[in-house]
Amino acid sequence: MKDDTGIREYQNMVDLWVKEVGVRYFSELTNLGILLEEAGEVARIMTRVYGDQSFKREEPAPDLGDELADLMFVLVCIANQTGVDLPEALAKNLAKKSARDKTRHWNNPKLFAGGDPGSAPGSPED
Numbered sequence: 518m519k520d521d522t523g524i525r526e527y528q529n530m531v532d533l534w535v536k537e538v539g540v541r542y543f544s545e546l547t548n549l550g551i552l553l554e555e556a557g558e559v560a561r562i563m564t565r566v567y568g569d570q571s572f573k574r575e576e577p578a579p580d581l582g583d584e585l586a587d588l589m590f591v592l593v594c595i596a597n598q599t600g601v602d603l604p605e606a607l608a609k610n611l612a613k614k615s616a617r618d619k620t621r622h623w624n625n626p627k628l629f630a631g632g633d634p635g636s637a638p639g640s641p642e643d
């Protein structure tokens with residue numbers, strides 16, 4: 518796999534892998550369960566590395582990248598088996614968020630240390 522593999526190419530690679538190595542896709546509901554399991558594995562690392570929880574002494578070093586990749590793999594499986602074109606869906610989703618939230622976050626004082634959105638570099642008011 519190249520470092521700059523695109524989403525569509527990855528969707529095709531996962532589809533080929535499932536058919537050649539995995540035999541077939543697990544059912545959609547099984548993959549939903551696996552997606553939640555993998556999200557839990559990501560959450561476990563995040564709560565211990567960035568949150569207040571700690572690892573047990575005997576635990577191996579966490580690999581957040583590997584767990585995010587597990588999560589993305591099963592997400593792509595679900596997209597493939599339900600006919601979702603992820604590059605198209607991602608582009609539409611980002612366009613939706615951009616239109617909907619154009620000023621929303623700039624108007625959220627909780628996102629600024631001093632509580633003054635107008636003083637932030639790159640703010641729409643600049």
Ligand SMILES: [Mg+2]
Nearest residue numbers: 555558584587
């Ligand atoms: Mg995992």
